[in-house]
Amino acid sequence: MAFFHLVFGLLCKALLVLFSLLFIAFLGYCLYIKYIHMKYDHIPGPPRDSFFFGHLPTLLKIMKKDGLVHDKFLEWSETYGHVFRINFLHSVSICITCPEATKEILMSPKYTKSKNVYKKLFNLFGQRFFGNGLLTARDHEMWYKQRRIMDPAFSSLYLRGLMGTFNERAEKLMDKLSELADNNTEAKMLQLINCVTLDVIAKVAFGMELDLLNYTSPFPKAIETVLKGMMHYVRDFTYEYYPRNKQFVNEVREACRFLRKTGAEVIHKRKMAIQNGEDVPKDILTQIIKTAATEEVMTEEDEEFMLDNFITFFIAGQETTANQLAFCVMELGRHPEILEKAKKEVDDVIGMKQEIRNDDLGKLVYLSQVLKETLRIYPTAPGTARDIEEDMIINGVYIPGGVTGMFSNFVTGRMEKFFKDPLKFDPDRFHPDAPKPYYCYYPFALGPRSCLGLNFAQMEAKVVMAKLLQRFEFNLVPDQTFDIEDTGTLKPKSGVICTIRQRKYKK
Numbered sequence: 350m351a352f353f354h355l356v357f358g359l360l361c362k363a364l365l366v367l368f369s370l371l372f373i374a375f376l377g378y379c380l381y382i383k384y385i386h387m388k389y390d391h392i393p394g395p396p397r398d399s400f401f402f403g404h405l406p407t408l409l410k411i412m413k414k415d416g417l418v419h420d421k422f423l424e425w426s427e428t429y430g431h432v433f434r435i436n437f438l439h440s441v442s443i444c445i446t447c448p449e450a451t452k453e454i455l456m457s458p459k460y461t462k463s464k465n466v467y468k469k470l471f472n473l474f475g476q477r478f479f480g481n482g483l484l485t486a487r488d489h490e491m492w493y494k495q496r497r498i499m500d501p502a503f504s505s506l507y508l509r510g511l512m513g514t515f516n517e518r519a520e521k522l523m524d525k526l527s528e529l530a531d532n533n534t535e536a537k538m539l540q541l542i543n544c545v546t547l548d549v550i551a552k553v554a555f556g557m558e559l560d561l562l563n564y565t566s567p568f569p570k571a572i573e574t575v576l577k578g579m580m581h582y583v584r585d586f587t588y589e590y591y592p593r594n595k596q597f598v599n600e601v602r603e604a605c606r607f608l609r610k611t612g613a614e615v616i617h618k619r620k621m622a623i624q625n626g627e628d629v630p631k632d633i634l635t636q637i638i639k640t641a642a643t644e645e646v647m648t649e650e651d652e653e654f655m656l657d658n659f660i661t662f663f664i665a666g667q668e669t670t671a672n673q674l675a676f677c678v679m680e681l682g683r684h685p686e687i688l689e690k691a692k693k694e695v696d697d698v699i700g701m702k703q704e705i706r707n708d709d710l711g712k713l714v715y716l717s718q719v720l721k722e723t724l725r726i727y728p729t730a731p732g733t734a735r736d737i738e739e740d741m742i743i744n745g746v747y748i749p750g751g752v753t754g755m756f757s758n759f760v761t762g763r764m765e766k767f768f769k770d771p772l773k774f775d776p777d778r779f780h781p782d783a784p785k786p787y788y789c790y791y792p793f794a795l796g797p798r799s800c801l802g803l804n805f806a807q808m809e810a811k812v813v814m815a816k817l818l819q820r821f822e823f824n825l826v827p828d829q830t831f832d833i834e835d836t837g838t839l840k841p842k843s844g845v846i847c848t849i850r851q852r853k854y855k856k
């Protein structure tokens with residue numbers, strides 16, 4: 350009995366010590382948060398919802414209602430100015446719209462990609478995802494080595510060689526649209542275009558034949574699932590712990606495993622071909638294999654690293670372009686006079702010819718303006734983030750180091766200060782003679798970490814749009830929403846449903 354008393358007494362004491370320690374730690378953490386508030390509260394910003402969670406409840410509320418957090422950032426930018434603060438626990442982010450600071454930070458390799466955002470994307474709900482691939486690598490040396498190796502697969506010479514694939518895959522879309530037109534069936538443009546951009550990246554990057562307009566495949570669903578999962582994972586650290594989200598979290602993990610498993614198969618096949626001395630294309634896949642190792646024997650980490658880049662290119666190289674094209678169709682459908690002008694240019698430059706050549710693309714000036722204006726109002730990859738380690742002054746506001754700098758092209762693209770009447774779709778803002786926007790328009794980001802696929806994407810987008818304008822009349826089905834869906838990337842919520850007719854040519 351005495352023994353049990355002794356044990357019980359010791360247990361109580363241990364618990365008391367434990368609780369005291371936890372209480373002291375909690376108190377210490379509260380004091381630390383208070384210290385952070387005192388350090389950064391001179392930076393303008395909206396009132397916090399709570400001491401601990403800062404502004405997170407407001408943002409979560411918007412997300413739960415399927416709203417757009419970027420609209421809130423825009424509202425806060427208009428209210429609090431070119432630099433405003435957002436708190437969450439002990440971390441502070443600042444949203445920057447000041448062009449000079451945007452230039453200084455994004456153009457310099459000194460400011461690395463934000464730990465809070467990009468380190469997190471290494472995994473997705475515990476499953477390795479982007480890892481140390483090109484998009485998420487934070488260490489400058491590690492990133493630079495990869496970028497240098499990948500560059501040849503994006504040189505203008507190499508891209509010119511992809512025109513055949515862009516044409517061929519876009520032609521499959523035209524066939525599908527002809528079929529829908531003949532059957533008087535509505536076209537879900539986002540979904541159809543998604544098939545094309547996924548077909549293109551699979552083919553030109555990895556030598557895979559998907560032909561998604563004619564065959565079903567688990568790829569589109571897997572990509573949609575990981576993107577949705579990514580948004581919840583990054584924005585709400587509690588998401589995976591709610592039982593109601595368990596099923597979806599498992600689906601995300603499964604989708605992630607599926608993509609990586611496919612990547613492993615594709616890489617293995619290509620490595621075998623290289624070892625057997627076969628003639629392999631100098632495509633993105635070959636470059637990915639080169640980034641992994643120079644040694645004969647590859648480590649497990651090398652293999653994982655290649656898969657990181659497989660995922661990176663599959664995700665980065667497809668959805669953003671598809672969404673841009675769908676938004677573009679949506680805006681053209683809403684603006685018949687702009688549509689007519691774009692059509693006329695296509696008729697003048699391309700005429701009836703089926704194969705669009707690289708030098709035709711340079712002549713489609715107005716179409717370029719339309720595509721640029723689309724990305725101003727609808728930047729499909731809406732922002733980027735950098736760590737700001739050292740103290741600096743932004744727009745007259747002293748920013749102590751240790752914050753995350755957030756740059757939203759959605760916000761700057763819709764600010765009256767930068768673009769008069771910002772919600773008006775007006776491609777003439779990008780007329781070759783118009784003044785260039787000064788560090789307030791960056792849908793492909795800026796500086797060393799800007800999009801590697803910019804030219805790839807815009808060549809592909811122009812080929813698809815030019816063929817569409819050349820062959821079809823399209824009208825938006827009435828009563829659909831023009832709202833934006835935020836799945837990390839931005840896409841048209843309606844899916845852009847159109848009625849389609851073949852164009853009649855005057856003889």
Ligand code: HEM
Binds near residue numbers: 665673729732805
């Ligand atoms: C309309 C289409 C596209 C848009 C709007 C877009 C936008 C962007 C943006 C904003 C970033 C910076 C992301 C960040 O800082 O977190 C980025 C990075 C990147 N994009 Fe794109 N992108 C597009 C198409 C493509 C395509 C087609 C590819 C590949 C074929 C691609 C490959 C990449 C890669 C590899 C990076 C990381 C670059 C680095 O850090 O070195 N993108 N893109």
